[in-house]
Amino acid sequence: MATHHPHPEDHLTSSVILQDIVIGLSDGLTVPFALAAGLSGAVESSALVITAGLAEVVAGSIAMGLGGYLAGQTEVEHYASERAREFREVREVPDRERAEVDELLAEIGLSPETRAAAVRELTANPEQWVHFMMKYELGLEEPDPKQAPKSAATISLAYAVGGLIPLSAYFVTDSPTQGLTWSAVITLVCLLLFGYFKSHLTGQPPVLGALKMAGIGALAAGAAFFVARQIS
Amino acid sequence: MATHHPHPEDHLTSSVILQDIVIGLSDGLTVPFALAAGLSGAVESSALVITAGLAEVVAGSIAMGLGGYLAGQTEVEHYASERAREFREVREVPDRERAEVDELLAEIGLSPETRAAAVRELTANPEQWVHFMMKYELGLEEPDPKQAPKSAATISLAYAVGGLIPLSAYFVTDSPTQGLTWSAVITLVCLLLFGYFKSHLTGQPPVLGALKMAGIGALAAGAAFFVARQIS
Numbered sequence: 285m286a287t288h289h290p291h292p293e294d295h296l297t298s299s300v301i302l303q304d305i306v307i308g309l310s311d312g313l314t315v316p317f318a319l320a321a322g323l324s325g326a327v328e329s330s331a332l333v334i335t336a337g338l339a340e341v342v343a344g345s346i347a348m349g350l351g352g353y354l355a356g357q358t359e360v361e362h363y364a365s366e367r368a369r370e371f372r373e374v375r376e377v378p379d380r381e382r383a384e385v386d387e388l389l390a391e392i393g394l395s396p397e398t399r400a401a402a403v404r405e406l407t408a409n410p411e412q413w414v415h416f417m418m419k420y421e422l423g424l425e426e427p428d429p430k431q432a433p434k435s436a437a438t439i440s441l442a443y444a445v446g447g448l449i450p451l452s453a454y455f456v457t458d459s460p461t462q463g464l465t466w467s468a469v470i471t472l473v474c475l476l477l478f479g480y481f482k483s484h485l486t487g488q489p490p491v492l493g494a495l496k497m498a499g500i501g502a503l504a505a506g507a508a509f510f511v512a513r514q515i516s
Numbered sequence: 517m518a519t520h521h522p523h524p525e526d527h528l529t530s531s532v533i534l535q536d537i538v539i540g541l542s543d544g545l546t547v548p549f550a551l552a553a554g555l556s557g558a559v560e561s562s563a564l565v566i567t568a569g570l571a572e573v574v575a576g577s578i579a580m581g582l583g584g585y586l587a588g589q590t591e592v593e594h595y596a597s598e599r600a601r602e603f604r605e606v607r608e609v610p611d612r613e614r615a616e617v618d619e620l621l622a623e624i625g626l627s628p629e630t631r632a633a634a635v636r637e638l639t640a641n642p643e644q645w646v647h648f649m650m651k652y653e654l655g656l657e658e659p660d661p662k663q664a665p666k667s668a669a670t671i672s673l674a675y676a677v678g679g680l681i682p683l684s685a686y687f688v689t690d691s692p693t694q695g696l697t698w699s700a701v702i703t704l705v706c707l708l709l710f711g712y713f714k715s716h717l718t719g720q721p722p723v724l725g726a727l728k729m730a731g732i733g734a735l736a737a738g739a740a741f742f743v744a745r746q747i748s
């Protein structure tokens with residue numbers, strides 16, 4: 285790592301995008317792969333596997349993208365409403381809010397004298413006081429309102445890209461069984477690479493991360509295959 | 517609300533479980549519903565829609581549950597490694613870490629004199645110092661290691677329950693078209709109720725939340741139906 289403590293906002297932005305790609309790609313690689321694998325054990329036609337797979341990719345991509353968008357929007361609204369409440373409390377019950385500041389400062393280990401000075405200085409400006417309460421009492425950072433649509437688009441696209449990889453095998457093979465073989469090879473390789481890369485980024489052991497990711501995919505596909513074969 | 521500021525840990529625990537149920541249920545109601553709707557426009561047999569739907573529910577439930585479990589595990593490991601790093605830094609480069617504390621205290625509006633006393637008191641104890649850095653520099657709360665398996669089970673189960681609701685309609689009807697009609701009615705009612713309840717819990721406008729949730733489901737199902745019909 286070049287810089288030891290990256291600027292918090294830079295750090296946040298890059299990790300939010302990567303996090304969104306990771307969310308979309310890991311589900312996109314896994315669920316359509318497993319669904320297609322499941323159907324391969326139950327139907328005779330590759331076209332049917334492709335139809336179901338694409339329907340799943342479209343449905344999942346929309347559900348995840350819109351879900352991400354609305355979750356981001358809710359976070360922005362939640363921050364704004366909590367902030368408005370803190371401003372109201374600072375104005376209406378300043379003594380109780382001052383006692384809360386004092387309590388938080390005691391928790392981080394300040395002496396009564398230092399706390400008295402700190403509470404006086406910190407509560408001199410309502411803007412600063414509310415900022416302190418938001419961050420130190422509620423643990424909330426101000427969300428970026430432009431983040432929600434960006435996240436939605438990233439998750440949605442990553443899911444679709446991830447989902448087309450396992451389905452691609454069924455386009456170029458003659459039977460669902462052949463399709464499944466190639467789909468499993470391609471997808472497990474992608475899950476291994478993706479798990480390796482993701483763990484590397486987050487500072488986890490990369491080989492273990494690769495195996496975990498591929499393991500989820502294999503387990504989901506195996507279970508779907510078993511269930512579909514049982515009922516068909 | 518009975519208590520104004522609930523104990524932070526109580527608040528956290530209950531909201532984590534509810535959050536997990538919401539995650540599982542909202543995806544479970546939406547994606548299998550949309551997949552089944554998509555296939556209903558492309559195939560003649562309800563059995564096929566059920567096979568694909570159940571394969572999807574199994575795959576999604578495993579992928580989401582295991583995904584949630586591993587994400588929780590990673591969070592625990594990440595916290596432990598960041599904490600070890602802060603302890604190392606406090607020991608090896610105490611002056612730089614003291615300057616970082618001073619910077620955080622300047623940001624909340626304390627004067628140079630108060631900061632000098634506060635930095636001295638706060639850094640007297642390494643345990644307390646590291647706790648401050650973890651929480652206020654890095655914004656990390658200590659995750660509960662028992663949370664990961666609990667979250668996995670909750671998300672997985674909620675997804676499966678959610679997914680069986682739209683599929684149930686195809687069990688009791690004669691054709692995919694009839695199944696789709698009843699599935700859409702049942703699922704949209706559930707999405708409306710679920711969106712209302714969820715928004716109510718998080719303090720958002722409940723009617724709007726109900727409409728958003730049902731809107732995502734309808735859009736995903738409509739798109740899946742359109743795509744499946746085009747290619748079949």
